[in-house]
Amino acid sequence: MTTTIGKATLPSSLPRPPDELARLEKTWRTPTGLRxxxxxxxxxxxxxxxxxxxxxxxxxxxxxxxxxxxxxxxxxxxxxxxxxxxxxxxxxxxxxxxxxxxxxxxxxxxxxxxxxxxxxxxxxxxxxxxxxxxxxxxxxxxxxxxxxxxxxxxxxxxxxxxxxxxxxxxxxxxxxxxxxxxxxxxxxxxxxxxxxxxxxxxxxxxxxxxxxxxxxxxxxxxxxxxxxxxxxxxxxxxxxxxxxxxxxxxxxxxxxxxxxxxxxxxxxxxxxxxxxxxxxxxxxxxxxxxxxxxxxxxxxxxxxxxxxxxxxxxxxxxxxxxxxxxxxxxxxxxxxxxxxxxxxxxxxxxxxxxxxxxxxxxxxxxxxxxxxxxxxxxxxxxxxxxxxxxxxxxxxxxxxxxxxxxxxxxxxxxxxxxxxxxxxxxxxxxxxxxxxxxxxxxxxxxxxxxxxxxxxxxxxxxxxxxxxxxxxxxxxxxxxxxxxxxxxxxxxxxxxxxxxxxxxxxRRPGQPVGNPWNASTLEWLPSEDYATRSIPEVRSADPLWDQPGLAEQVEAGQHYLPGTVSGGRETIATSPVAGKPTYLLILPGDSWLPFIAAAGTAGFFLLLTVKMNVTAWICGIAAIVATVIWLWGSDRKPSMTEARVSDTLVLPVGARGTASHSWWATIIMLVVDATIFASFVFAYIHISMRLEVCPPPSASLPALRWPLIAGALLLAGSGLMLWAGRSLGKRRLPWLALAATGCVLASFLVDLHGYQLAGLAPRTMAWSATIAALLSYQGLHVIVLALAGPYLAARAWSGRLSPASRATLDNTALIWHYTTLQGIALALAVHGVPLLME
Known part of the structure; x- marks a missing residue:
């Protein structure tokens, strides 16, 4: 007999394999003790x-x-x-x-x-x-x-x-x-x-x-x-x-x-x-x-x-x-x-x-x-x-x-x-x-x-x-x-x-949760460590009120993804507006790495505050190493290209580019990044507007040739990264990444040299200090790219970059192009504000 929701057939109405639930429980089991x-x-x-x-x-x-x-x-x-x-x-x-x-x-x-x-x-x-x-x-x-x-x-x-x-x-x-x-x-x-x-x-x-x-x-x-x-x-x-x-x-x-x-x-x-x-x-x-x-x-x-x-x-x-x-x-x-x-x-x-x-x-x-x-x-x-x-x-x-x-x-x-x-x-x-x-x-x-x-x-x-x-x-x-x-x-x-x-x-013994308030939202479905036995198909804003029997159907595994397809932790990715299934998202499992990275981050900042510099840097290095190991294993080539998530629906495993959740996470991170940079620019404009003359008489800006050379080097680095993106699977990719790293380092050194020649004195006046803050923020991005370039090359040499696992390349390219835009915006802001105030 076919089970239906109204006039629609349930996604997984066929009998379930006998060991399906046991494998799902094993995959999502919470570690005990210190683990x-x-x-x-x-x-x-x-x-x-x-x-x-x-x-x-x-x-x-x-x-x-x-x-x-x-x-x-x-x-x-x-x-x-x-x-x-x-x-x-x-x-x-x-x-x-x-x-x-x-x-x-x-x-x-x-x-x-x-x-x-x-x-x-x-x-x-x-x-x-x-x-x-x-x-x-x-x-x-x-x-x-x-x-x-x-x-x-x-x-x-x-x-x-x-x-x-x-x-x-x-x-x-x-x-x-x-x-x-x-x-x-x-x-x-x-x-x-x-x-x-x-x-x-x-x-x-x-x-x-x-x-x-x-x-x-x-x-x-x-x-x-x-x-x-x-x-x-x-x-x-x-x-x-x-x-x-x-x-x-x-x-x-x-x-x-x-x-x-x-x-x-x-x-x-x-x-x-x-x-x-x-x-x-x-x-x-x-x-x-x-x-x-x-x-x-x-x-x-x-x-x-x-x-x-x-x-x-x-x-x-x-x-x-x-x-x-x-x-x-x-x-x-x-x-x-x-x-x-x-x-x-x-x-x-x-x-x-x-x-x-x-x-x-x-x-x-x-x-x-x-x-x-x-x-x-x-x-x-x-x-x-x-x-x-x-x-x-x-x-x-x-x-x-x-x-x-x-x-x-x-x-x-x-x-x-x-x-x-x-x-x-x-x-x-x-x-x-x-x-x-x-x-x-x-x-x-x-x-x-x-x-x-x-x-x-x-x-x-x-x-x-x-x-x-x-x-x-x-x-x-x-x-x-x-x-x-x-x-x-x-x-x-x-x-x-x-x-x-x-x-x-x-302290009381546990009992079945049920739905004690007769609520309408999905969190009251029966759930364990793996959340619900199957992922429900939703047809209204109040599903538990408008879809009778939904809890029993979900618990029986009659909706989407009733087990584990790949043997790992999974969920279904859906389209942002319509909520249509787009791909199977394989999730990382339990790990010490987030704990070590977080403890190292906290230790670095707090110990640096009390001037325990050696111990602080040990914590900082531990955080960086844990993060690199974490990232190194995160973008793996999936063991399968397609997965059956219901009786009638087969989805691709993972996604690339703009269809990928990691690509959009990187975009959001860069929006945060740009807003921090905009706050520094606001500080520069605010301090500049307090001056009677900008630049002040005791300060000057670098000659235009220095920001032009620095900008050209940044654009060259971005061009090399674009070339690298089209060279996936070819031997030149790691060398392109290293060459792009050289361009971005040279760009910052040229910028720094120009400001040194101009006599930038951040301790003397706030106006110079705001420029130094902007330069420092750009320098932080250069350091990140100086680590990202060799990391990308290492992944290419180890065979971990492929058309099916290219998120590292795509996301690194996004950060690279943003750094280029930020460097150009820095030069335009520093040189443009005094012109606008004349």
Missing amino acids: FLTSVNNTNIGLLYIGTALLFFLLAGILGLMMRTQLAVPDNTLLAAGSYNQIFTMHGTVMMFLFAIPIVEALAVYLLPNMLGARDLPFPRLSAYAYWAYAIGGLAFFCTLFFGLAPDGGWFMYPPLTGKQYSPGLNADFWLLGIGFIEISAIAGAIELIVGILFTRAPGMTLSRMPVYAWAMLVVAVMIVFAFPAIIAGTALLEMERAFDWPFFIGERGGDPILWQHLFWFFGHPEVYIIFLPAAGMVSTMIPTIAGTALVGRKAIIVALVVVCFFSFALWAHHMFTAGLGVMTMSFVSAASMAVAVPTAIQVFAWIATLWRGKITMTAPALFLAGFMFIFVLGGLTGVMVALLPFDWQAHDTYFIVAHLHYVLVGGMVFPVFAALYYWLPLIKGQRLSERVAKWAFWLMFGGFNIAFFPMHVTGLLGMPRRVYTYPAGMGWDGLNMASTIGAFMLALGVVVFLVDTVRTL
Whole structure:
């Protein structure tokens, strides 16, 4: 008998081989003992990610309680000023960089593959690397508190207070280097998510059928690609100022502290929405389940997510209204700050309409979502208030802003995350948290939060400045601060209640997960280490509601890829828009290499900070060797060219060029690269515009012949790489790669010689320093290509490059051509800006 879905035959309706499931289980089995560190499965990495992010949430919360205890009464001496500054800085830094952003990516790594109907994300080892770099580096960074080396310049690290003159120790360096590679980890996760969402959805899952949470994470990952490079560039400039005395932010030598604020808040304000939008996506997923009805205004919500993304990049100067910007700039940002409330309101009204249309059961997730909407809406209202210039001039740098920030971030992100933990925790062992205990946790957290932070609005309006470690009596702030402290401890007690119940629940024996909430999305299909037994064919936006019997069919292996075709880990790659199967994607298995590379990366940056240079370079070399070995085995010629993934569908194994997921990952990485470069160019333009004459009288630019020669050499190198791409399988390929390497090295040496002849003096003035920063960034790319060229030649000589395994060649060529374009853009910017300013 033929099994059907409506009028369509199931993809794999024939009887399954008896050993098929056993081979699938063996291929995806999670390693035990110490070898668990080698696991790259998204389920294991996601759970580690979530647990580590929650640990940092607890640690940052403890620091927050120490701050509130210090501020409970006037003239308190519990904490000295220096200690308070370190605790204050670490509280904000850990909450923003080590909890808020990582928990967003952690939940996505855990949930998205199953929600999309994939076996795993397309680069599982990259996910593992991103997690271990974050965990090892983050824990080491937090431990600086115990050695008096924690940063003390605030989580925003404004110069000149964080420059060498006012912060001569290593405290600021730990922030700059530590946060830098944590942001790189977040970008690696974003690339993984973009490619995974676009290329590894279940067959039939078009973009219009994709879960709203996946849409939210796609938008957020794109925002990370464009927002995070600015903070990477900013931290690099400040660290170069501290290490080499290049005065980017020192006003007396032509620098400008406002430059840091531009770079920091170009990242910082989109970050608020990078934190909120995933929470909004989770809310849009949970509310239909709670209401038992389809999401109202689904398309409008998706459009609103995209519009919020667009507006978020116009808001960075929202934090700089008192910094002396022009009236036109401030008016534009003020208008954008108010306009962003419109798409946000669309989502809130759609959620309310969904609840109104359905039948609500006040479960634990519903309670936390109700608390989220109440708190976040209040935070949004105060956000509109501080978007108004006259009000912001009065409230800026007072506790009113502290209250607004926490209402937006805690209300807009922490409460949805707790709702999500209650909602999705049964996926781990099939056990739900106690509903009775959840009510205690919720009311303690909801009441404690409002008692803690609502009085801060009044405290701020009464004039209490933020970022102070004590205050005198008789200012009218005493009772309000005591109330805030009591509320903070109530909030903490609610979190403790939740944690105790979570530990108690996870200690119970596992049971079948089922679908306890009667949800409509695919993550509630039966799953093991290999995700679902077969990859489902999706026919609607709510497949578990609209396709009866789907869970049983998938578990019986009646859909796509019910076993392992190649004997390895696999998933199906689909087209980005229509979700049509395009090729079989073979995934790498468990390995020590991501762990070693991540530990080496973290060790290099952290040990370099404390001047343990030899040990740091050992760690750095270990990271490079592990990465090279990792890459060396990644682009293998597949053992087969075609694979049968269902009774009627045969797909090619792997893909080349623009059809390949790795090609698009390289493109996204280069977009990040270009945005970092654009941030350095912005710094050069910003500093140049502060000059009365550009170039300044004491400086000059190289003669035009030097950039022309350098550009010609870069173009020659790219030409050789194009020739190499057409010489696959021929003996000349490795020699072409080595010749291209020589061209790019010669180009940089010519550039450097030209600037030396021009007398470039980066320690003398900021203008020269910005040019030196641009040159340094180009030099970093030259070093990468100097390693990539011989690596490519070695792969060609070893026979590892072929028409069926040419990803290394294609992706290296992309990086090569980008470096050529960047070198030409550098010359045009450096020589063109002074001409435009004449």
